[in-house]
Amino acid sequence: MRLPKYKCENCGYEESLDKNMYFCPKCGDPLTIVYEENELQEAVFKGKGVWRYKNVLPVNSEKPVTLNEGGTPLHESVKLYEEIGVKELRIKNEGLNPTGSFKDRGMTVGVTRAVELGARSVICASTGNTAASLSAYAARAGIKSYVVVPEGAVALGKLAQARAAGAKIVKVRGNFDYALKMVRSLAAKTKETYLLNSVNPFRIEGQKTLAYEIIEEYGSPDWIFIPVGNAGNITALWKGLKEMKSIGMIERLPKLAGVQAEGASPIYRAFVEKKEEIIPVQNPQTIATAIKIGNPASWRRAMHAVKESGGVMLSVSDEKILEYQKKLSSEEGIFVEPASAASIAGLAKAASQNLVGKNDRVVAIVTGNGLKDPDSLMRINAEEVVIDADMESLKQVING
Ligand SMILES: *Cc1c(COP(=O)(O)O)cnc(C)c1O
Numbered sequence: 001m002r003l004p005k006y007k008c009e010n011c012g013y014e015e016s017l018d019k020n021m022y023f024c025p026k027c028g029d030p031l032t033i034v035y036e037e038n039e040l041q042e043a044v045f046k047g048k049g050v051w052r053y054k055n056v057l058p059v060n061s062e063k064p065v066t067l068n069e070g071g072t073p074l075h076e077s078v079k080l081y082e083e084i085g086v087k088e089l090r091i092k093n094e095g096l097n098p099t100g101s102f103k104d105r106g107m108t109v110g111v112t113r114a115v116e117l118g119a120r121s122v123i124c125a126s127t128g129n130t131a132a133s134l135s136a137y138a139a140r141a142g143i144k145s146y147v148v149v150p151e152g153a154v155a156l157g158k159l160a161q162a163r164a165a166g167a168k169i170v171k172v173r174g175n176f177d178y179a180l181k182m183v184r185s186l187a188a189k190t191k192e193t194y195l196l197n198s199v200n201p202f203r204i205e206g207q208k209t210l211a212y213e214i215i216e217e218y219g220s221p222d223w224i225f226i227p228v229g230n231a232g233n234i235t236a237l238w239k240g241l242k243e244m245k246s247i248g249m250i251e252r253l254p255k256l257a258g259v260q261a262e263g264a265s266p267i268y269r270a271f272v273e274k275k276e277e278i279i280p281v282q283n284p285q286t287i288a289t290a291i292k293i294g295n296p297a298s299w300r301r302a303m304h305a306v307k308e309s310g311g312v313m314l315s316v317s318d319e320k321i322l323e324y325q326k327k328l329s330s331e332e333g334i335f336v337e338p339a340s341a342a343s344i345a346g347l348a349k350a351a352s353q354n355l356v357g358k359n360d361r362v363v364a365i366v367t368g369n370g371l372k373d374p375d376s377l378m379r380i381n382a383e384e385v386v387i388d389a390d391m392e393s394l395k396q397v398i399n400g
C-alpha cells in the first residue's frame with residue numbers, strides 16, 4: 001500500500017510525508033495530504049470519535065495524544081427548522097468536544113504528529129479556541145506550548161483554558177492576521193517548534209472526521225452550513241466529504257454554504273464579486289471573535305470547495321449572529337459561542353432568499369461552546385428578578 005503524501009492543490013507540487021512542511025515551496029499555499037484511491041477504499045472504521053478513522057489519518061502512532069475528541073451529537077432541530085423553512089435541520093454540536101470546540105479534532109492528530117517528529121514545543125496564533133485546544137493537548141503530551149493571541153480580543157473562557165493548561169501566552173498588540181504572519185515566519189525559520197495553526201495539513205486531516213461522522217450518521221444532506229474564519233474547517237469538511245464519496249459511502253455530495261461575519265468577510269466579497277483573488281480586510285470587526293479574521297490562510301481552498309459543491313458564501317451581521325445565538329439556546333437548548341451561530345444565521349438568510357428550499361435537508365455546524373464567551377449574553381434582556389429571601393416573594397413570581 002502506498003503512503004499518503006503532501007500535495008499542493010493550487011499548483012500540483014508533491015512531496016513525501018517524511019519531511020516536516022506546511023506550505024508549498026513553489027506557490028506558498030498550505031499543503032494538503034492526499035491518499036491513493038485504494039488506500040481510502042480499503043479503510044476500516046472501528047471504535048468511537050476521531051480515532052475511529054485511524055486508517056485514513058496520516059499518523060502511525062499506536063498511542064495518539066487524545067482526550068476522546070469527536071463523536072459529537074447531531075441534534076435534530078425541534079423548532080428552528082420550521083421557523084427557517086427547511087424540511088429537516090440537524091445541528092452538529094462541535095462545542096461538546098473536550099476543550100469546547102472542533103479544534104480538538106485537528107489537535108489530537110496535529111499534536112500526535114508533533115510527538116512523532118520529536119518536537120519539544122508547539123506554537124499557534126489564535127483567536128482563542130486554537131490556543132485552548134493546543135495548550136490542552138500539549139499538556140497531555142508533556143511538551144511546551146506557545147500561544148500568540150491578539151491582545152484584548154480573546155474571549156475570557158478561552159484565555160482561562162490556556163492559562164490553566166500552562167501555555168506561554170504571548171499577547172500581540174495587533175490583530176490575529178499579524179499574529180499568524182509572525183508564527184508562520186518563525187516556523188519557516190526554525191525546526192525547534194512545531195506550528196499547529198490550520199495551515200498545518202495534519203490538523204486538516206483530523207478535522208475532516210467531522211464530515212465522516214455526519215455521513216455515517218445521516219447520509220448526505222442537501223446542504224451543510226459552516227462558519228468560516230481562517231477557512232481551515234470548511235477545507236477539511238469538503239475534503240472529508242469527497243473522501244467519503246471515494247470510499248463509496250455516498251453517491252451525491254452536499255452543497256456547502258460558508259458563512260462569514262459581515263465585518264470580516266473577504267471570501268464572501270470575492271465570491272459575490274466573482275473575483276479570482278480575495279482582498280484582505282485590514283481591520284476586521286465582529287463580535288464573533290473566532291471568525292474575526294481579515295486574511296484567511298485557506299481562502300483559496302475554501303472558495304474552491306464552495307464552488308465545486310455548487311454552494312455559496314454568505315455573510316451575516318453581528319445582530320443576526322446574536323439573535324440566532326439566543327434562539328439556538330431558547331428554541332433548541334443548544335448553547336453556542338457567537339461564531340457558531342453564524343451558520344444558523346446564514347441558513348436563515350439563505351432560506352429567506354430561496355437559496356435553500358422547503359424540501360431541503362440541512363446540516364448546520366455549530367463550532368464552539370457558549371461557555372467560552374458569555375459576555376454578549378449578559379447584555380441582553382432576560383427574565384430576571386431579584387426577591388427577598390422569603391416564600392411569599394417566590395410564590396408571587398411563580399403565580400405572576
Ligand atoms: C476556529 C473557529 C471557527 C473558524 O474556523 P476556521 O477553520 O478558522 O474557518 C469558527 N468557530 C469557532 C468556534 C472556532 O473556534
Ligand SMILES: [Zn+2]
Nearest residue numbers: 008011024027
Ligand atoms: Zn503550490
